[in-house]
Amino acid sequence: MEAITNTGNTPEAARVPWRLRLFGRLLESWVRIKRDPVDPNRLLLPGVPVIYVLERYGLSDALILEQACREAGLPSALVPPAAVSTRRKRSYFVTSLRNSLFWNRARRRPPTETLSELVQALEAQPELDIQLVPVSIFVGRAPTRQSGWFSVLFSENWVVVGRFRRLLALLLNGRDTHVQFSQPVSLRQVITEEQNQRSERTVRKIARVLRAHFRRIRTAIIGPDLSHRRTMVDAVLNAEQVRDAMAATAAKEALTRQQVWKRAHDYALEIAADYSHTVVRSLSFLLTSFWNKLYDGVTMRHFDTLRAVAPGHEVVYVPCHRSHIDYLLLSWLLYTNGIVPPHIAAGVNLNLPLIGPLLRRGGAFFLRRSFKANALYSAVFNEYVAQLFAQGVSMEYFIEGGRSRTGRLLQPKAGMLNMTIRAFLRESRRPVVFQPVYIGYEKLMEGKSYIGELSGQPKEKESLLGLLRSVKVLRQHYGRVSVNFGEPVFLTELLDREAPDWRQSGQQEKPEWLARAVDHLSERIQININRAADVNPINLLAVALLATPKHAMAESDLLTQLELYQSLLAELPYGDRVTLTEKTPKQVIAYGEQMEWIRRIRHPLGDVLSSDGKQGVLLSYFRNNVLHLFAASAWIACCLINNRRMARASVVRLARMVYPFIQAELFLPWNEEGFVERIQATIDFFIRRGVLGEDADGRVLNRGPGQGDAAFQLRTLAHSLLQAFERYYITIAVLVKNGRGALSAGELENLCTLTAQRLTLLHELNAPEFFDKSLFKGFIAQLRERRVIWTDDAGKLDFADALTDVARDAKVILSREIRHGILKLAPHPRATAVAESAAA
Incomplete structure (x- = not known):
C-alpha cells in the first residue's frame, strides 16, 4: 500500500492533497512509532473495508495514523475505501473536535454525521460491511534514554492542547510515539443488533461507546484525569462517613467543630497522594539509568494478560514484598510498557523529608501501621480509598503488611483488602481485578539487615540519614531481576462463589460474608503469586548447598543435584506461569561464583563448592523463595531418609495428615486430593530416575543404602x-x-x-x-x-x-x-x- 510520503503516480498518492504529502514526508523523517500490537493486521476482519476512528482531531494525528498504517501494511487512512459509497474523502473520522482554523471551520463535521453516512451506506447495500478500528495515539508516552528533561513538560496528558504545544510535543517527543490499534467493530453487526431502533439512536450509541472506549484506553495508558489534591481532600472531608466520625470525635473528646475539622484535614493531607504525570515521567527517565547500573537486566513475563484486562477494569496490584525496590520497579515497568503506574499504599515511616513529597507525586499515599483505635483517622483513610475507586485510579499494596525478612510469603493482613471490597460495594462502576506479581531477586540490598533482625537485633528506623548511608550499597552487583505477573483474580467471580447475594449487600457496613471473602481472596492472591515464581540460579544453589552441614558439596554431587531439581521442575511443572533458568548446571555454578555467592575450593580428588559464613545465612532467603515448588518431592524424601522401605499408602496417609499445615505455611495450590495426585506423580518421577525403587506390585517403596548417591539426593531434597x-x-x-x-x-x-x-x-x-x-x-x-x-x-x-x-x-x-x-x-x-x- 502506497503512503502519502511516496512520490509515485499511484492512484492513492494522486488522491492525497500535495500539502499532506509534504507534511507527511517531513513528519516521517522525525517520528518513530511503537505499535501495539506489533502486527495489527491480525485484528482485522478479512475482506471488510476499514474505517479508522481517532479520539481527537489533529493534522499530526492523521499523519501519524497514516505512517503507522503504512509501516504495518494496513489500508491507507487518507483515501476513502473503494467499496464504500459516501462523500468521505478519508478512511478515518474522530469522536471529538477542537476549534479549527478560521478558513476551514465550516468544513469540520461532527462525528455523528460521518457515522450517519456510514450507516446509510450499509442500509443501501445489504451485502456490505464496514469495520471500525479505534486507534489511540500518544506522543511522548514512555521515556527513552535519548529523552531530555525538557521533553517531560510536553508528554501526553488529558489536556486538549493547542497546535503550538502539539508541535513542541512532536519536536521533543516524536521519537517516542505510541499507537494502539484496538479490536475492530463490525458496523453491520451493530446495526443488526439495533435493527428495531431508529438509525439516529444507533448512531448516538456507537459514538458514545467509542468515546467510552477511548477514555478507558487513555486511563489505562496515562492514568485517570486526576483533580487537584485539594479537591480530593475536600471530597473526603465532605463525605457523610467522615462527617459522622468528626461529630462522634468532637462529642467524645469535647472538641469544637473547627478543632476536629482541622484534625481530620491534617489526616487527609498526611494520607493523600499528589500525583504528577510530569514527576512520574521524570522519575521513569531517571530510573532507567538507575536499573542499568544496579542490575544486569530486568525480565518481565506474562504481561500480556494484564494488558488485555487493564482497560475497563479497576486494577489492584498485589505483589510480594521483598525490598524497598519493589514498588519503584513495578511502577517503572508498567509505565515503560504502556500502563499507568498505580497509586501505592506506603507506610508512613517512608514519609521522610525530601523523599516523602517525591513519593507522593509519584502516586504514593501514606498509611499508619495501625489505626483501629483512631476512628476519625480510619474514617478519613477509608473514604480516601473510596474516592480513588470513584475516580477509577489503579492501586498497589502489599497484603503481607511489610517486607518479608525470611524470603517466604508472609501471612496476609486483611485491612486493605477489606477496604477495597467495601469501596467496590459502595462504588462499583467498574469491575475489579487483583493482579498478583512475583518479584525475584538474585541479591538483596537489605539482606544483611534482614538477617540481623531475625537474629534479634532491633529494626533500624527509616531516616534520611540512614538512606544517605545506604548509598554505598549501590556500588555492588545485584544480578538480574524477574517480574512475573500471576493469574489475575476477578473480584466479582470470587464474590459470586463466596456470597451469591453480595449485590444486595451494598449498603451494609460489614456484611456477614465479608470476613470469609477477604480470607479466601488473600489466600488466592498468595497462591497465585507462588504459582508465578521464577527459579533463578541462586535459588537452585541455595536449595542444594544449604542442605549440607557446612554448606559445601563436591562439584560432581552439586551438578547431579542441580540437574535433578531442574528435571523435576520441568517434568512436573508447579504452574503454567512458573519460569526456570535456562542455564545448565555447570553454568549455574559458574554464575554463582561470578555473583560471589559460592567459592570454589580446589582439591586433587575433585573441587568443592562452598558458601561460607554470612553468605550461607543470606542464601537461606533465596531458598525460601522457592520452597513451595519442592513441597511434594521433599515430603517423599522426608519419609524415606530414616526408612529404607515404606509402603506407598503410608506416604500418602501421612501426607494427608500433614498437608493442611504445609499448605497454610507455603500457600500451596492443591486441595487434599490434588496434593495426593502430586505425591503419586512425584514418586513415579523418582522411580524413573532411579532415586527410588519399588517392589513387584508397586506397593512398597525402597531406597538405596545410606552411603549411595540416591540416598544422598533424597537427604539433600x-x-x-x-x-x-x-x-x-x-x-x-x-x-x-x-x-x-x-x-x-x-x-x-x-x-x-x-x-x-x-x-x-x-x-x-x-x-x-x-x-x-x-x-x-x-x-x-x-x-x-x-x-x-x-x-x-x-x-x-x-x-x-x-x-x-x-x-x-x-x-x-x-x-x-x-x-x-x-x-x-x-x-x-x-x-x-x-x-x-x-x-x-
Missing part, C-alpha cells in the same frame, strides 16, 4: 522441608510436656521460639527463620482452626488425645537424635516461668 517438621514437633512437644491448661497461645509461641533458638545454637543451624515467631504462630493457629487444640475458659490451651498420636508419628519423619534433642530442650513446667521471663 528432604532438608528443605525438614525444618518445618522440626518446628511442628517443637510446638507439640512443648505443649504436651507442659500439659493441658498450662499455657496460653502467646506463652506457647514464646516457649517454642526460645526452644528453637537454643536448638539452633547447639546444632549450628544457620537459618534464622527457623525460630521465626510468626511461623510458630501460624502453626498454632492452624491447630486451633482444625480443633486439635482449643482455648479453655481460663484462656489456656487444651488439646485432644490425638495430639500425642501426632507426636508418635513424628518418628517416621524425624531422626531419633532430633526428637530426643527437642524433647530434652522442651521447657519443663517448672522452668516455664523462667523461660517466659527471659523472653520478655
Whole structure:
C-alpha cells in the first residue's frame, strides 16, 4: 500500500492533497512509532473495508495514523475505501473536535454525521460491511534514554492542547510515539443488533461507546484525569462517613467543630497522594539509568494478560514484598510498557523529608501501621480509598503488611483488602481485578539487615540519614531481576462463589460474608503469586548447598543435584506461569561464583563448592523463595531418609495428615486430593530416575543404602522441608510436656521460639527463620482452626488425645537424635516461668 510520503503516480498518492504529502514526508523523517500490537493486521476482519476512528482531531494525528498504517501494511487512512459509497474523502473520522482554523471551520463535521453516512451506506447495500478500528495515539508516552528533561513538560496528558504545544510535543517527543490499534467493530453487526431502533439512536450509541472506549484506553495508558489534591481532600472531608466520625470525635473528646475539622484535614493531607504525570515521567527517565547500573537486566513475563484486562477494569496490584525496590520497579515497568503506574499504599515511616513529597507525586499515599483505635483517622483513610475507586485510579499494596525478612510469603493482613471490597460495594462502576506479581531477586540490598533482625537485633528506623548511608550499597552487583505477573483474580467471580447475594449487600457496613471473602481472596492472591515464581540460579544453589552441614558439596554431587531439581521442575511443572533458568548446571555454578555467592575450593580428588559464613545465612532467603515448588518431592524424601522401605499408602496417609499445615505455611495450590495426585506423580518421577525403587506390585517403596548417591539426593531434597517438621514437633512437644491448661497461645509461641533458638545454637543451624515467631504462630493457629487444640475458659490451651498420636508419628519423619534433642530442650513446667521471663 502506497503512503502519502511516496512520490509515485499511484492512484492513492494522486488522491492525497500535495500539502499532506509534504507534511507527511517531513513528519516521517522525525517520528518513530511503537505499535501495539506489533502486527495489527491480525485484528482485522478479512475482506471488510476499514474505517479508522481517532479520539481527537489533529493534522499530526492523521499523519501519524497514516505512517503507522503504512509501516504495518494496513489500508491507507487518507483515501476513502473503494467499496464504500459516501462523500468521505478519508478512511478515518474522530469522536471529538477542537476549534479549527478560521478558513476551514465550516468544513469540520461532527462525528455523528460521518457515522450517519456510514450507516446509510450499509442500509443501501445489504451485502456490505464496514469495520471500525479505534486507534489511540500518544506522543511522548514512555521515556527513552535519548529523552531530555525538557521533553517531560510536553508528554501526553488529558489536556486538549493547542497546535503550538502539539508541535513542541512532536519536536521533543516524536521519537517516542505510541499507537494502539484496538479490536475492530463490525458496523453491520451493530446495526443488526439495533435493527428495531431508529438509525439516529444507533448512531448516538456507537459514538458514545467509542468515546467510552477511548477514555478507558487513555486511563489505562496515562492514568485517570486526576483533580487537584485539594479537591480530593475536600471530597473526603465532605463525605457523610467522615462527617459522622468528626461529630462522634468532637462529642467524645469535647472538641469544637473547627478543632476536629482541622484534625481530620491534617489526616487527609498526611494520607493523600499528589500525583504528577510530569514527576512520574521524570522519575521513569531517571530510573532507567538507575536499573542499568544496579542490575544486569530486568525480565518481565506474562504481561500480556494484564494488558488485555487493564482497560475497563479497576486494577489492584498485589505483589510480594521483598525490598524497598519493589514498588519503584513495578511502577517503572508498567509505565515503560504502556500502563499507568498505580497509586501505592506506603507506610508512613517512608514519609521522610525530601523523599516523602517525591513519593507522593509519584502516586504514593501514606498509611499508619495501625489505626483501629483512631476512628476519625480510619474514617478519613477509608473514604480516601473510596474516592480513588470513584475516580477509577489503579492501586498497589502489599497484603503481607511489610517486607518479608525470611524470603517466604508472609501471612496476609486483611485491612486493605477489606477496604477495597467495601469501596467496590459502595462504588462499583467498574469491575475489579487483583493482579498478583512475583518479584525475584538474585541479591538483596537489605539482606544483611534482614538477617540481623531475625537474629534479634532491633529494626533500624527509616531516616534520611540512614538512606544517605545506604548509598554505598549501590556500588555492588545485584544480578538480574524477574517480574512475573500471576493469574489475575476477578473480584466479582470470587464474590459470586463466596456470597451469591453480595449485590444486595451494598449498603451494609460489614456484611456477614465479608470476613470469609477477604480470607479466601488473600489466600488466592498468595497462591497465585507462588504459582508465578521464577527459579533463578541462586535459588537452585541455595536449595542444594544449604542442605549440607557446612554448606559445601563436591562439584560432581552439586551438578547431579542441580540437574535433578531442574528435571523435576520441568517434568512436573508447579504452574503454567512458573519460569526456570535456562542455564545448565555447570553454568549455574559458574554464575554463582561470578555473583560471589559460592567459592570454589580446589582439591586433587575433585573441587568443592562452598558458601561460607554470612553468605550461607543470606542464601537461606533465596531458598525460601522457592520452597513451595519442592513441597511434594521433599515430603517423599522426608519419609524415606530414616526408612529404607515404606509402603506407598503410608506416604500418602501421612501426607494427608500433614498437608493442611504445609499448605497454610507455603500457600500451596492443591486441595487434599490434588496434593495426593502430586505425591503419586512425584514418586513415579523418582522411580524413573532411579532415586527410588519399588517392589513387584508397586506397593512398597525402597531406597538405596545410606552411603549411595540416591540416598544422598533424597537427604539433600528432604532438608528443605525438614525444618518445618522440626518446628511442628517443637510446638507439640512443648505443649504436651507442659500439659493441658498450662499455657496460653502467646506463652506457647514464646516457649517454642526460645526452644528453637537454643536448638539452633547447639546444632549450628544457620537459618534464622527457623525460630521465626510468626511461623510458630501460624502453626498454632492452624491447630486451633482444625480443633486439635482449643482455648479453655481460663484462656489456656487444651488439646485432644490425638495430639500425642501426632507426636508418635513424628518418628517416621524425624531422626531419633532430633526428637530426643527437642524433647530434652522442651521447657519443663517448672522452668516455664523462667523461660517466659527471659523472653520478655
